[in-house]
Amino acid sequence: MTPPEDDPLIRRTVRRRTTVPAARRGARLRAALRAGLRPDRVLAVGMPLVAAAGVVAIVLLTAAHSIWPGLIAVVAAPVVVTFYVVTSRRGGRLIGELGAEVAELRSQAARFRLLVQNSYDVVTISRADGTITYMSGGSQRMFGRTPGQRQGANILEFIHPDDQERVAGYFDEVARTPDAFVLYQCRFRHADGSWRWIEILSTNLLHEPSVRGIVCNTRDITENRELQDRLSHDASHDVLTGLANRALFADRVAAATGRAQPGATTSVVLVDLDDFKTVNDTLGHAAGDALLVQVAERMRHELRPGDVVARLGGDEFALLLTTSQPADVDRLLGRVRERLRRPADIDGRPIAAQASFGIAEAQPGDTAGELLRRADVAMYEAKARGNGDWHRYTDGLEARGAERARVTAELRRALDAGELRLHYQPVVGLPDGDLLGVEALVRWQHPERGLLGPADFIPYAEGSGLIVPLGRWVLREACRQAALWLRAHGDRAPRTVSVNVSARQLHEPGLAAEIADALRDHGLPAHRLVVEITESTAVEGEAAWATVARIRELGVRVSLDDFGTGQSTLTMLAHCQVDQIKLDRSFAPVPGPDTIATAVAQVARALGIETVAEGVETPAQAQRLHALGFARAQGFHFAHPMPAADIDAALDDPAVLAATA
Template structure:
């Protein structure tokens, strides 16, 4: 809960920062937009003033000046009657201030009439505005400093009678009224624009707030899902690894101590098989709550997958860890009822102490796993690692160390056992089988080291080595004209690894191998588990075109519901049912049922352990598709498979 609250606060801080950034960023374009609109409206207001001045000047010229100038020759000046007529026509406008200055000028620039009686001043003849007016155009400008602006209009003077331009009229009109009107309009415009932009900014801010809050919640949710198990709410494997490595690093630096614990539930699969996966999920949630209730604030509990959990108990020695786990064990074992069925679950605990048993997480989890395995084999359900006495069979920890060096020194070799098509026993594929050329113990079969690899992180690099070497060998026999399929065994841990499907796809692309000529054999128990990752990996591999084979079928717990919907291309019948199929009615019934089941699912059937011609003939009559066993060939390096063809005599 504390971690969740911290993450919520972190998400809220992130959302606040995003909102502040977005709000500040959106304010800039809103302000720029307002400034642009303001400048544009000011230009429009000024232009409106010029147009108004030009219209006023046109009225004055047409209604007052032009009639008084009728018949005038401006090159020779005005007569006394014309001057008197001009004064009468303009004195009222000048008196009321609608005209500030008025001059009538000839085309040469001489002033023939002005409202103040002067004959000088005015616009220079060389001024472009005067020249434009003399040529028949009109020019208007707002001149003067702030608060003293006036409108200057220069336009041709047209006689009323002739309609011909006889001179230039130069008018100066007041601008203050127009300016005041423009300012009032600008003020009203500014208010409306400010209100509109404020509303727009408010909308943008609300959208930013909603978006950043949503993004913050989404990011927090994604982070939570990436580091937590969705069923129980506990940290997942990745989160446990990250947190545990931090604690172990601090402990190594400061001399701290504690315990790493692995545990899983006994007979959990029986609950899934009997009551269904929904019941299994409910059970896991109850167990998670009971485990969490026994731990302190500084302890870490995680679900690694399936029914496997991990604990990190800082600051506890062996006695304290065992005492805590005994309480947790009893709490887990308390009876509960699922779907009207009373259950009492038991758990096995393996404990590794740091720094006594190691300082790295990988070493500690291996030793805790070894202790848990030892407990499952014995009578104790809480076992503290004690070196070889609590190790896996065949000194697994030693084998794991040696196997790691074997991968580095390229001590592994691949042999291949042929798979033949029935009934003619023609080789159609081979299965890659790894061997270890041990420097001291000689050539070791896979049973001597694969179990140790399965219970460590070595299974991933081992499988990758086998795939790479086998695809290289396949290129070799393909070059000789042998179009054999290649079968490679993979484990449940491989399917559970996040990058396994991507590795297979990249390796196929790198080697140029055809996906449909590669078959990955998965044990039946790997598909019978409750981990969705294995099923997802199988579906993704099938989508690549890689064949999927269910190995050792009949010995595990696979139900039809597990196989339904999976891209299974092959089902291999375990040798335990094939060895006496020619004489045992029960084996015959089982094998016939498996063949019918596989064909109904659209899969091929391969019988393992075929050693006699009698078994071969029985399988042919039963409709089996392929066979594999010593009758057809023992595992050998692939060139020897190619030089030892089967004969008709072998199977007759």
């Protein structure tokens, strides 16, 4: 819409642009206009009228004198002035200047009209109550409506409800003081129903006769605001998962501890995924990232409104929980743990996640850093215990954490210094007790503490990742010793040597190649090596079984250890790629029903899978196991674990074996 020439904004703009310079000429212009002259029309009539005016003036002056002397002054004055203006040299210059001023006025009016109508900003004039009296043509582009569709409406009708009170306050503030202005941002409704961010400079010109309104210069800043919001969000959130990052989490912890209510407990829980590195190594970082996204979404799904979940980095997450009692935290973490254990589809492969949780409960004066530090100590205690458990921080826990760090450092040194040893527990045939094989069990010959069993250091190895190089050493040493026995004793040598492989090792991409190298380097036939994996490891998904398949392709036998203690079932045995199962010692027959041992023996026999019973401690147990169909057994009833030299002696004299029981 093109505003008229007397548009209040145009008048105001022109006035300010033309009254400051050329003051003298402006004064003459105003005087002439007050006298009733229209210079542009005088110029248009021309000189013939000037001559006629002179004749008429003389006649009127002569006749009127006899009628009414006062009429001379009334009639003659404008005629004389007109005659003077037209005929004098000075008057000619004035007429020219007046014409130039009028032309300049028209030029400026057209210029300002174009500027306002084509400005990127939208110019609005409203009354003090917000009623729109004028809006420039840019409103069609910015808001999707023509100026006519908005005039007469109240500007607050188009402001977002959450911003209306604030904008109304700005209007009231500006309206109280002439020439006052305020710059602010708010959301404005577009004709399509969307909300646009705008920046408004409101100026009070209510006192200006040519405007009489509040002038608002409005600019669309939606794209800038969205960019600003994205940058702000990225600065406080994890890019991969969309969760809060460490900085935002610390802010939320500070806020939660600062407003703690009586009877409420604020807890920080540190969550660390177990064996996440193996996912990256075996399936690639893209699969690892996909798993992290799944973990984040599953934890977020289990949390309550008001709880906070953050990703601190890598595979480490944190939870901020406010509960009425500690048991609420336990129940929530139980749900989170079970949900994480459900296999997730990652690139067409089912992958289950397991995590360890450390809990720290806030005390008065605690900072976010202090809470995270204590939760970290508790988390490592939980990780050392295994099985995806959680642990609460207690005062004595830091001492155990320091002990863990010390033992881990010593174990790392022991690997390099050659302080590890292998002892071998015989696996015998039933019922005669002949030595058929051995299981390699690691020991640590500590320089100060003496010979340490696996329970004293294996948890530290698993928690620190040292289990991988430690397991590699066990594999190679067992193959070396088995090859020595074969060369020294021939057919009397143990038929098999069994080594335990941890879950972390099983997920190492090069495990099968390491086994092949160990067999080749020491000259041990593949069928003489048995790799034992735990039942809990076996149910972790297809990745584990893919590694098992590659190991069996080498000719190596695979045994399912501790059977009956995990989540597998007898039905699962039909689909397992194993050559042997070892019944856990907890199911060794005791006086009373032995249903599980009986079922395992029957199913294994039907599937052609070899069975071994562990933890046999009495002759009665050995006899019962033989009656159930178990062909092999091991336990203190037959022999304790012993050094390789004692196995050599037992191979030469079976009585030595009986003496060690």
